[in-house]
């Protein structure tokens with residue numbers, strides 16, 4: 468039984484069908500990558516899943532909860548967190564303050580019976596634990612906007628983790644990174660899968676094939692094929708329509 472299921476998703480922009488009856492499922496602790504050439508509909512699909520765009524048809528379910536008509540913030544509460552292609556951090560605030568805000572936002576009613584001091588300590592512990600989770604504990608007091616690009620992406624991941632997601636959507640986490648930063652991000656993503664499932668949209672095929680258990684290939688809004696990373700890598704049709712075009716690009 469899958470943790471997450473999308474069934475028959477459709478999204479039209481005028482005459483263009485950007486998402487054409489897409490089915491997708493992600494299992495517990497699975498890293499599932501979504502790939503496809505530019506304009507294939509990856510971002511649209513992620514926007515439908517996270518609730519940024521309403522679906523025209525289809526159904527979304529996470530851990531038995533129907534997400535289809537829920538707003539983005541309700542989907543976060545149901546266990547769906549998202550990192551953005553463009554980082555969503557507060558650049559002028561410290562790593563600590565970014566994480567404190569996120570911890571506060573997701574603290575819900577769990578601190579209801581605590582005094583103010585105890586509450587503040589608990590939030591600080593949570594913020595530090597999040598920093599440690601992504602390897603930013605030594606940059607805790609640094610200004611977020613002054614972190615190197617890879618550090619900012621890690622902070623973005625930590626902000627998404629504050630919601631304690633069951634499914635984490637990562638939209639091009641390796642974008643704009645050099646080789647060393649990419650390698651560290653790959654390690655981080657690999658370490659997260661013990662706690663959650665991950666849907667990864669990524670152009671870096673090396674990263675995709677290092678991380679993904681399964682891969683779904685989108686072309687012109689439709690699922691071309693879906694399978695294990697090894698099966699996708701050796702699929703001649705995928706090589707022709709996607710990997711081949713990447714090589715030539």
Ligand SMILES: Nc1ncnc2c1ncn2[C@@H]1O[C@H](COP(=O)(O)OP(=O)(O)OP(=O)(O)O)[C@@H](O)[C@H]1O
Pocket residue numbers: 480483485503504505506507508509510511512
């Ligand atoms: N808001 C919108 N209004 C109209 N057309 C849109 C809109 N968003 C996306 N599209 C179109 O839908 C199609 C899919 O776009 P989408 O951005 O989802 O693809 P993508 O696979 O994420 O591409 P990329 O890899 O370049 O980010 C494209 O033809 C795009 O022009």
